[in-house]
Amino acid sequence: MSRVQVPNFFSNNDSVLQFRRGVEEASKFLPSRTNLIIDLDNYTSVPERKEVAPKVVIKVEKDERDHSPNGSRGRKRDEIDLEDGRSNKQSAVSVDETEETELSEMFDKVLLCSERNKEPHQGTVNEVLQNGVSSLPQNGQPQGSNGGKSRAKKQGNNKETVDLRTLLILCAQAVSADDRRTATELLKQIRQHSSPSGDGSQRLAHCFANGLEARLAGTGTQIYTALASKRTTAADILKAYQVYIQACPFKKMSIMFANHMILKVADKAKVLHIIDFGISYGFQWPSLIHCLSVREGGPPKLRITGIELPQPGFRPAERVEETGRRLAKYCERFNVPFEYNAIAQKWETIRIEDLKIDSNEVLAVNCLFRFKNLLDETVVVNSPRNAVLNLIRKMNPKIFVHAVVNGSYNAPFFVTRFREALFHFSALFDMFDTNVSREDQERLMFEKEFYGREAMSVIACEGSERVERPETYKQWQVRNMRAGFRQLPLDEEIMKKGRERLKTMYHKDFVMNEDGCWLLIGWKGRIVYGTSCWVPA
Structure with a gap:
């Protein structure tokens, strides 16, 4: 406190004493290692989007913790004061009526993609994708998911081509052998030729170098925890999600498939009960609610x-409860009777009584891409994956929709896991590089918020602290059958519709296939996601 402002409160000595006490108190909350502070700066400072979607103005929600747009290269956001958008309290979302309406309009634009609204996402991205042409400038085309080499990068008047993939694998081997000198030197080379805003290979290298650096320093778990704890508003996540579903059909196709199959089994139902493992922000359900509202004979409960x-x-249940409130507003708007039950706990500890299942309802279980976050037999004897599958089997659902990340980077051996993760994420970064401008701030946010966080877990965390543990769709097929499920054949109608959308709305290098009753979708030959339907055998 300044003596000019408060002249009678403290003497000089008292002021110094108060200051020292303040420093002492504040230091208790700082991490003990200085390198962790540096790493957190690098990994958590997500550039704030400085432009809103057309015709929509979204203000920062008061309860969410915004992050400083350090180094952001985006365009100006219309009249948003970032300082006013911060709060120290983890309170429920509090927005005025105008903001709520604008947020609702944005959710409608992105999420209401029902059968009667087949083209909900219009804009420059789709115009580009429909022609199968990259939105990138011609001087920076990526090599593709099987390339891995950075394009020639100018340094002064010299040009040099760097094989970033080989450098990353060599660095991983050095880290695995605890050869710190070699690893540090290789990391230095990778940092020189990588960038979070470069081409696909450079962004991938930057992301994986972050993980290697954290593993070398032993700070992977702290950094991943900080990334996972970061509060991001639903509106910001939605803007990044919009860019993602415009650029690629991975999640959109799986959601369309899941909703179609659930609507099919609930055709005559008076009460439809959906148990959604990993509901997150609930982006899947507005389109299903809309379809139920126009069902012949009226909507079910x-x-x-x-x-x-x-x-x-x-x-701990703040986000899942907020999702329920948002879905309730959609149901109220479309006159669909609605009831919501929020559960926020470890999935393997859930009991069947917690789910409040009624014998007179049609029960559908849904889990899209989230079983990869459960531990397996390599960590604990009683596998949470099998425990959750057994719980679903006991529910005796009418249908169980299961979508998985088709990844083989769950090996207990670090170098093997690193190499497999490198191949998988190469396809994802290449897909973005082909379909979205490098200057797009939502792309940058998505890559940091999702891919960066996942890669950090895979590379820098071990044991029960590693939460990214995907298996291939064939491994899941064996696991599901062992748990007592029988696979349903794919619906030809939805397959035909999916192929038509893929052909007309997305880049020509996306692939859609079927194998053993799995709907498979990928990029340039690499299968990225698989979706299937099951019933108790």
Whole structure:
């Protein structure tokens, strides 16, 4: 406190004493290692989007913790004061009526893609994708998911081509052998030729170098925890999600497939109960609610049990409860009777009584891409994956929709896991590089918020602290059958519709296939996601 402002409160000595006490108190909350502070700066400072979607103005929600747009290269956001958007409290979302309406309009634009609204996402991205032409400048075309080499990078008047993939694998081998000198030298080379805003290979290298650096320093778990704890508003996530579903059909196709199959089994239902493992922000359900509202004979009562892992902090169920409130507004708007049950706990600890299942309802279980976050037999004897599958089997659902990340980077051996993760993420970064401008701030946010966080877990965390553990769709097929499920054949109607959309709305290098009753979708020959339907045998 300044003596000019408060002249009578403290003497000089008292002021110094108060200051020292303040420093002492504040230091208790700082990490003990200085390199962790540096790493957190690098990994958590997500450039804030400085432009809103057309015709929509979104203000920062008051309860969410915004992040400084350090180094952001985006365009100016219309009249948003970032300082006013911060709060120290983890309170429920509080926005005025105008903001809520604008947020609702944005959700409508992105999420209401029902059968009667087949082209909900219009804009420059789709115009580019429909022609199968990259939106990138011609001087920076990526080599593709099987390339891995960075394009010639100018340094002064010299040009040099660097094989970033080989450098990354060599660095991983050095880290594995605890050869710190070699690893540090290789990391230095990778840093010189990588960038979070470069081409696909450079972004991939930057992301993986972050993980290698954290593993070398032993700070992977702290950094991953900080990334996972970061509060991001639903509106910001939605903007990044919009760019993602415009650029690629991975999740959109799986959602379309899941909703189609659930609507099919609930055709005559009076009560439809959906148990969603990993509901997150609930982006899947507005389109299904809209379809139910126009069902012949009127909509059924919709019950959704939203299940999530608990969030760190004092309000572990905050996000899943907010998702329920948002879905309730959609149901009210479309006159669909609605009931919501929020569960935020470790999935293997859930009991069947917690789910409030009624014998007179049609029960559908849904889990899209989230079983990869459960531990397996390599960590604990009683596998949570098998425990959750056994719980679903006991529910005796009418249908169980299961979508998986088709990844083989779950090996206990680090170098093997690193190499497989490198191949998988190469395809994802290459897909973005081909379909979205490098200057797009939502692309940058998505790559950091999702791919960066996942790669950090895969590379820098071990044992029960590693939460990214994908298996291939064939491994899941064996696991599901062992748990007592029988696979349903794919619906030809949805397959035909999916192929038509893929051909007309997305880049020509996306592939869609079927194998053993799995709907498979990928990029340039690499299968990235698989979706299938099951019933108790």
